[in-house]
Amino acid sequence: MRAIAVSAFRAEPELIEIPKPEPGAGEIRVRVEYTALNPCDWQAAQRSPDDSTSQVFPLVVGVDFAGRVDMIGNGPNRFRVGDPVFGRAAGPSSGTGIGTYCDYTTVAQDSAVALVPPGLPLDVAAALPSAGTAAAQILETVALRGHESLLVVGAAGGVGSLLTQLAAARDIRVIAAVRGDERRRMADLGAAATIDTVYRPLETAVREMFPNGVDALVDLVATDPDAFAARAALVRAGGTALTTRGVAGRAALPAGVTGIDFRLEPSPVLLDVLAAGAAEGMLRVPIDIELPLEKAPQALDRNRAGGARGKTVLVL
Ligand SMILES: NC(=O)c1ccc[n+]([C@@H]2O[C@H](COP(=O)([O-])OP(=O)(O)OC[C@H]3O[C@@H](n4cnc5c(N)ncnc54)[C@H](OP(=O)(O)O)[C@@H]3O)[C@@H](O)[C@H]2O)c1
Structure with missing residues (x-):
């Protein structure tokens, strides 16, 4: 089968042929029809070997998928052959080398996999698992x-576009910090205000709108603890500063602000x-571009360079 994989950490992803994986006990094999790109796909492949637990190579990139169940492993199983399913595979963190940028993937039947409901196109389902789950869990956490x-x-990216909608649906006032003129797009998603940080320093714009500080910060960008701490200083005492980039533990946060x-x-x-929310049209899953699997290496490069405006979906 076709797969986009790396032969070692920090190697360039490339299209290769590998055998189809066999489903183990309690697993399903999925004929992948769509997979969606997440920054963790290139971040995992770019990891330094020192960080790694044991990893099988070639390492097939990707965690999100949608497709149809093609084979069932031994033992009890809640799925049947032919079921349309979508989900998030363990990917590189499983250490097995099995990802989702490939024609077939295997996942445990009791893991993060679910039936695609009627009315939800498979490409949209593929764009939902990582970004949607992150957005929903971040909202619960703050x-x-x-x-x-x-x-x-x-x-403006995958998590941010979905988080903005989910928060706005709860009447939370979202201040969307983006690079570029995304006012109309972010307002359509439910943002109360949009700050273009290319033209206006974030700190100045936020302090003008919220002299006493915002109630919470979600930082999807800063990889430097000091940069995260500077943004956390925009949060009121008693508020929350959450990062998806793992820097809160190393940041000198202002007194009274809880870092997560x-x-x-x-x-x-x-x-x-x-x-269900996406099938009913209550949650819009913003697909920026759909590309054939072969274009995955370029798509990963493009995402790494920035500028994501929603999700990139790969078609198998
Ligand atoms: N810890 C976890 O469990 C977890 C879970 C989900 C996601 N994540 C991480 O969270 C991050 C975001 O994920 P994602 O899926 O939303 O990524 P994405 O779709 O690539 O979007 C990232 C967005 O950030 C924007 N951006 C970059 N620098 C910026 C800046 N200085 N100011 C404002 N916007 C900026 C990018 O656009 P521009 O380049 O045009 O500004 C892009 O729109 C990724 O690093 C991902 O790995 C972690």
Whole structure:
């Protein structure tokens, strides 16, 4: 089968042929029809070997998928051959080398995999698992009430676009920090205000709007603890500063601001809820571009360079 894989950490992803994986006991094999790109795909491949637990190579890139069940492993299973399914595979963290940028993948039947509900196209389902689950769990974690304010840095990307919608649906005032003129797009997603940080320093714009600080910060961008701490200084005492980039633990945060290093914990129940919202049109899954699998190396380079405006979906 075709797969986009790396032969070692820090090697360039390339199209290769590998054998189809066999489903083990309690697993399903999925004929992947769509996979979606997440920054963790290139981040995992770019890891330094020192960070790694044992990893099988070639390492097939990718975690998100949608397709049809093609084979069932031994033992009890909640799926049947032919079921349309979507989900988030363990990917590189499994250490097995099996990802989702490939024609067939295997996942445990009791892991983050769910049926695609009627009315939800498979390409949209593929774009939902990582970004949608992250957005929903981040919103639960910051635990804001209606009319409270949420500053989202990196709001135009996959997680940010979905987080903005989910927060706005709870009457939370989202201040979307982006690079470029994304006002109309972010307002359509429900943002109360948009700051173009290319033209206006974030700190100046936020302090002008919220002299006493915002109620919470979600930073999807900063990899430098000091940069995260500077943004956390825009949060009021008693508020929350959450990062998806693992820097809160090393940041000198202002007194009274709670720092959180977010860790995604995908679940089939949450996938069901998100898929139902998308199928009913209450949650728009913004697909920026669809590309054939062969274009994955260029798509990964493009994402690494920045500029994501929603999701990149790969078609198999
Ligand atoms: N810890 C976890 O469990 C977890 C879970 C999900 C995601 N993540 C991480 O969270 C990050 C975001 O994920 P994603 O899927 O939303 O990525 P994405 O789709 O690539 O979007 C990232 C967005 O950030 C924007 N951006 C970059 N620098 C910016 C800046 N200085 N100011 C404002 N916007 C900026 C990018 O656009 P421009 O370049 O045009 O500004 C892009 O729109 C990734 O690093 C991902 O790995 C972590």
